Amino acid sequence: MSPSAEIAVSVERVSRSYGGDQPVVALAGVDAAFRRGTATAVMGPSGSGKSTLLHCAAGLDRPSSGRVRIGATDLSALSEKALTELRRTRVGFVFQAFNLIGALTVEQNILLPSRLSGHRPDRAWLAEVVERVGLGDRLRHRPAELSGGQQQRVAIARALATRPEVIFCDEPTGALDTQTAAEVLSLLRSVVDDTGQTVVMVTHDPVAASYADRVLVLADGRIVHDMPQPGAEAIAEQLARLGRRQTVATREG
Numbered sequence: 001m002s003p004s005a006e007i008a009v010s011v012e013r014v015s016r017s018y019g020g021d022q023p024v025v026a027l028a029g030v031d032a033a034f035r036r037g038t039a040t041a042v043m044g045p046s047g048s049g050k051s052t053l054l055h056c057a058a059g060l061d062r063p064s065s066g067r068v069r070i071g072a073t074d075l076s077a078l079s080e081k082a083l084t085e086l087r088r089t090r091v092g093f094v095f096q097a098f099n100l101i102g103a104l105t106v107e108q109n110i111l112l113p114s115r116l117s118g119h120r121p122d123r124a125w126l127a128e129v130v131e132r133v134g135l136g137d138r139l140r141h142r143p144a145e146l147s148g149g150q151q152q153r154v155a156i157a158r159a160l161a162t163r164p165e166v167i168f169c170d171e172p173t174g175a176l177d178t179q180t181a182a183e184v185l186s187l188l189r190s191v192v193d194d195t196g197q198t199v200v201m202v203t204h205d206p207v208a209a210s211y212a213d214r215v216l217v218l219a220d221g222r223i224v225h226d227m228p229q230p231g232a233e234a235i236a237e238q239l240a241r242l243g244r245r246q247t248v249a250t251r252e253g
Contacts, residue, residue, distance in 0.1 A: 007069075008166045008198035009034040009057050014066035015221075016052050026052040028221035029066070034166070039192045039199040041209035043235070044218035045243060050202045051170060053218065057200065058091055058168040059083050071165055088117040092159030094188075096171040098151045100143040100158075107139040110157045117162070126161060132194075133157045133187060149180035156187060160197070167191070169201040173208055185211045206235040217242065 010033040017023040027049045034040050034057075042050045055061040056068055059075050068075045070090060075083060092113075093099075100109050110130070114121040130136055133153040143151050152172060159167050169188065173181035189211050191197045201212065209215050210232040217225035217238060225238055 006036055007033050008036045008071065009200065010067075010069045011053070011057055011063075012067045012069075014053070014056055014063045014068060016049075016056055016061065017064045025221050027056065027063070030218075030221070030223055032216060032223060032226075034198060034200055036165075036198050037192060037196040038214065039189065039201065039212040040214045040216060041212035042200065042202045042216045042218065043204065043206075043209055043239065044224075045239075048218040049221040050218050052221075054168055054170055054200065054202050058093065058166075059087050085117065088113050089119065089162050090165050092162065092164040092167040094152070094155050094159050094167060094169040094172045096174040098143070098148075098155045098175075100151055100154055102143050105140050105142055106135055106146070106154050109143070109154055110161050113158060113162050119162070121161065122163070125163060129157050129160045132160075132190070147180070148176050149183060152176065152180075152184050153187065156184070156191070160191065160195075164197070166198040166200060169199060169203075171202060171204070173203070173205065181205075181208065206232040206239065209235050 011030055014027055014030045015025070016027040017025050030053060042053060044050045052061065056063050059070070070086065073086065078086065101112070104112070110126065111121055130139065133156055135150065135153055135157060138146060138150060143154065146154070172188070173184055176184060185208055188199055188201070192199055203209055210229065213229055215227045215230065215235055216223055219242055224242065
């Protein structure tokens, strides 16, 4: 396998600005590559650009400049229709708010991406996904009948349903208690280890980041640390140092 074939997602000199006369720079020339079969945590203080990086990498937002590739596909070359199709078939999404449809059953929520893309679901794969997330006895329930942890498991199953090349997670445990969060993170870890999926996760929590193989830390729209899994304590210390430097810079400014 060539080195490029091992890359699930790459961002090259990606910048993103918002606004007109005095634009706000969210990303300032970011370069990063996410290898297949790994989990990466993206961290940083509020306003550092971590969610913007996730959205650009996932095709939810277009960069102001630079290039994003999923596999060998250059997202900048795609029409809006083609980009929508890519999001439905080649990437999965897990968000803090679950984003389930209350009127649909668990099974219908899981199947939604396949139905929207017009593709026939792979029933054997879906059965495996449902077993993996532990929802076999909840398929006919609706989201309101589930706990928060169960709803996030539905969201993960929905993200896995189309066998995506990469799963993007934005604060996936932010609305969960500590024990439930650990269960969801263990599930995401098993998705990487057992099925070879690629996970890119934005989180503010060093414990959540410790489940990843690699941690990227952003500040002011740039990557300031790129660390192989250093453990929760080391992650927390890096973030604390960054916070102290930013406080000093603010005072001196």
